[in-house]
Amino acid sequence: MMLYCLFQGVIGILRDNYRFMQINIEQINLNAQRSFKAYEYDFASQDQTFHAHDEFELAAVIGSGGLLYCGAETTLFSSGDVFLFGRRLPHRFIRQPGESTARVIQFRMDAFGEGFFGLPENLRVRSLLDRSAQGLAFPSASIQAAGRLAAVIQADTSRRLPELLLLLAELSDSTGRGEALTLAPGGTVFRSRGVDEERLSRLQDFIESEYAGEISLDGAAEVLALTRTSFCRYVKRVTGRTFTELVNDYRLTSAAMMLRDLDAGTSVAAVSGEAGFGSLSHFNALFKDRFGQTPSEYREEAAAGEVNK
Incomplete structure (x- = not known):
């Protein structure tokens, strides 16, 4: 019983007394002036809800590990791990106590233009995006993609798209080497909203x-x-x-x-x-x-x- 209470205390800190209640459907504001969203924020000061959206998402937490919910699955994550979530795949990071920064990129299939990922040169990246319907993890020990993710966020406007493409190419190469881990083998958890x-x-x-x-x-x-x-x-x-x-x-x-x-x-x-x-x-x-x-x-x-x- 003492062990159980101690562990529940650890879990309680990680979850900050949060209950799922409902999946939050996020609306990502992309328009003619912005084809994708790239940003970082102080993760220690914000609680993340269990959420999904119509965009692909690349994400990493720097400075802290914790628990990740992806679809109906749970796993642990470490500082510097990079994750790729497919469209409408629910996910939530629950960090351990301590200072941490979240890096996030959210984009649509047409971020580079209609049909771009159908080009022969981009078929490996397209395969990566297709696999992201199951959620993919790229451990920091096998690939230093978190730094590339930061480069996208910090790049000038004219350099952001090329940097994002380089990041996706690097992740597709990592997947080809067998370094990517599948998070939710069942694929997209829900087929219709509601x-x-x-x-x-x-x-x-x-x-x-x-x-x-x-x-x-x-x-x-x-x-x-x-x-x-x-x-x-x-x-x-x-x-x-x-x-x-x-x-x-x-x-x-x-x-x-x-x-x-x-x-x-x-x-x-x-x-x-x-x-x-x-x-x-x-x-x-x-x-x-x-x-x-x-x-x-x-x-x-x-x-x-x-x-x-």
């Missing part, structure tokens, strides 16, 4: 509040006002994953945060239990499959400052 967004928010609320205990499939179905069978079909349709996979993903992310942030004297078994896993061997197997290393190895690398995700 019902899917609201249901997704309620589902995430339910998982967030119940993951540490005996989470109930029937209870989740009731929250969405669906029968058990309809609920299972619905979750698979809009996320590409089963309800159990979504819950385990959240539990594994929570366990990784505990291993990274809590005292080294806390046993892996205790972390497993507090994250909602009833079997230590099952937890170890799932954790290694998700992070590519055992919980103990992950903790050792985190203590040495080598863990990126």
Whole structure:
């Protein structure tokens, strides 16, 4: 119980007592005078909502790591990681305490002109944009794209488009080398605005509040006002994953945060239990499959400052 309370305190700081409630649909102001938006701001002074928009988004947080929600998935992020979110893919960064700066670029498919990404020379970048429907992460350890992102923001007006194209080309090369990580394998979480967004928010609320205990499939179905069978079909349709996979993903992310942030004297078994896993061997197997290393190895690398995700 003490470990659980301590971890909930860490999560509480990260979320600042925020509840999803509803996906915020942002309207990005682009016009004839501005084909894309590039800016940075003091991330420590602003809370980010769970939001989506019709534009692609490149984003990085400098100076702090934390928790990232992308579609129905959760993952950890580190300072300097760069993310590419496809159109209408909901996302939210929740930073750890400390000074941090967010760098953001938002653009449409026609930012370079109608049909530009259909040109033969740009097919690799077009493929990158198509893949961003699932959300892509570029770890700072494998590519220094955060600096290129800053160059776009700081460039003179006439240099911004070329700098953005260079950044996209660099990210497409990184993807070709197998360095990009897929965030939401199910793709775009909702296919139409309204019902899917609201249901997704309620589902995430339910998982967030119940993951540490005996989470109930029937209870989740009731929250969405669906029968058990309809609920299972619905979750698979809009996320590409089963309800159990979504819950385990959240539990594994929570366990990784505990291993990274809590005292080294806390046993892996205790972390497993507090994250909602009833079997230590099952937890170890799932954790290694998700992070590519055992919980103990992950903790050792985190203590040495080598863990990126």
